[in-house]
Amino acid sequence: MSAKRIILLIIAAFAAFSASAQARLVFEPDTWDFGTIRESDGRVSHTFTGVNRGDKPLVILDVVTSCGCTVPEFSRQPVTPGGKTQITVTYDPMNRPGTFTKELWVYSNERKKVASITVQGNVTPREKSLEELYPVDAGGGLRLSTTLSAFSYIYQGRQVQGSIGYANASDRTVRLSLRPQDESGLLQVDAPQRIAPGQRGEINLSYLIPAGTPRYGTLRDALEVAVDGRSNGTTIVAHGIGVDARPADATQKSPRAEFSENILKFGPVKHTGPRRKLSFTLSNTGDAPLIVRAVEGEGHIATTLAPGRTVAPGDSFRAEVLLDPATQDFGVLTEHLMVVTNDPVRPMRRLRITAIIEE
Template identity: 70%
Template sequence: MMTRQFITLIILMLCGLTARGQQVLSFENPTRDFGTIREADGPVSHTFTGVNRSDKPLVILDVVTSCGCTVPRFSKQPILPGGKTEITVTYDPANRPGIFNKDLTVYSSERKKIATLTVQGSVTPRPKSLEELYPIDAGGGLRLTTTLNAFAYLYPGHPVQGAIGYVNDSRRTIRLELRPTAASGLLRTEAPTTIAPGERGSINVSYLIPAEQPRYGTVRDAQEIFVDGRSNGTALVTHGIGVDPRPAPDAAAPRSEYSVQILKFGPVKHSASIRKLPVMLSNTGNAELIVRAVEGKGEVATTFAPGLRIAPGETFRGEVLFDPRTQEYGVMSEHLVVITNDPVRPMRRIRVTAIIEE
């Protein structure tokens, strides 16, 4: 009896292996290695030929790629049993230097995965033009890699640094001047006053919040660029978010939990009175939670305020207030930014929307 059961089990296992090993749509070589290709030569293509190994007609519903750089072309005509079909795959190496390995998943009209194709290779990058390397025209022959240095969190006593590349694309020496239009008092900038023809370098910016003088919330600086005393309006912007120092790994810490991330007031008459919606802020940590800063554009008001303290396990019921009489008709969208001493997620955004009607 045991022997018969064992033989039956082996037969069932072999049948399962055979079923799994036989693909519905079979490709003799499902992988195409393009080898080394040059970015300058443009896209490359390969046609895969598949055979319907099932006993019924097969329709390809879709071929899903893992990257927009890989584009398949295929027919949705039924493939008879034993019939063949072609899938042409084109890979675009533009701005994608180095090794690539892209999978394409083939799905049948029954929404089942029936095959996987792969294209791979290596791209030799083409030489970049000066305009590509330095896309920002700051005027007077000065070109920049970017105009933005966006730092994440700024911790007291911990400096952060960034760099903006430049090149003088003119045939003369130019004079560079950076004039502040918004100043935090914390930014340090290192930039040349003159730049020779063809010279390349970097404008270095850094922030350091003093450990004994913490700064909470948005820290932002803007500097308008003047070349030989003239400006085309280009400005360098640097910003970050000032937060509390990181606590020790084993130290007690607060944890902020908000009841909502989006507040929708919906349609509101322009003549209506002030509207209110609640927002719950809970402290699920094991240390006191402190609100450090609350920021917004001024479209709405809130009862959350700097200095608000919430004990571990407690919840504060805040409100967001909206006066439609001060708004223009149409859609209103605002982001409230709340900074706390939560070491994991110090900054949280609450989006507030409304539709102002007559």
């Protein structure tokens, strides 16, 4: 027998011995179904029993789960070959209605996964309180489900609608008024003027950008909520981004906007230093002219990219970002530059600009 074959046999025998010597923890069953449980009844628990089917003692080092709703309890006492150990798993159904399946991984003192166990079931939701359904206290007994209605993209000529729930938690009729603070001129609001005791309903909000008079970029409206003529500062905010309508014909030629950078870093900059500039490239990889519709920043930087800039198919435009450190506060500066184009796939892109303003 050759020396090489002898070595291979020795390695195989050693591997087989190592495998047989490894501790092996077996749970039968390894899955427990709680069935249908009620959220209002609180936590449920089940104890799994495992047997060490290996040839040497083991210690459970940890039992890992991906959710804080599932908590294991176990002993770190050594489990001899043939010996038993238990793991109690507690599941908290609070605010988790519906079906669930949670797997837990058991690790030994050798830092190896030696077993897994699973709990599952279905949670019947509890009836939520008025305060949970309408968490915003708008004053005077009026409660709201939220104060934000975000519309994402608002396409020219296409109406978008949203709603905010309300409930009168008082024992009297209240008068509701919404006082405009910031106005885009395009928001339509449908809200009751009087709300009876216990009445629930919705404040309906909608945007419509007329196709003949397009608006691009951020649309934002803020409405101060007043109940019986008084306000506690609660404000409803609606916002979205005006973009071109998507073409009805998917085969129609269209532009594609590509940016060379997503993040521009000035790094450390002296407050008394000169103005600084960085650049990025906007390219059109589509087959129709790319038009910049809106460019919005937060006031810390300026850019040479402006609305109306057209980039031909296959062409590009190199834009500059300008920073005047003397006009900035000391410390970390972060600016977000929003660019809206007529790219039908990704009409809005954001670039992040950072700097550290030093003395």
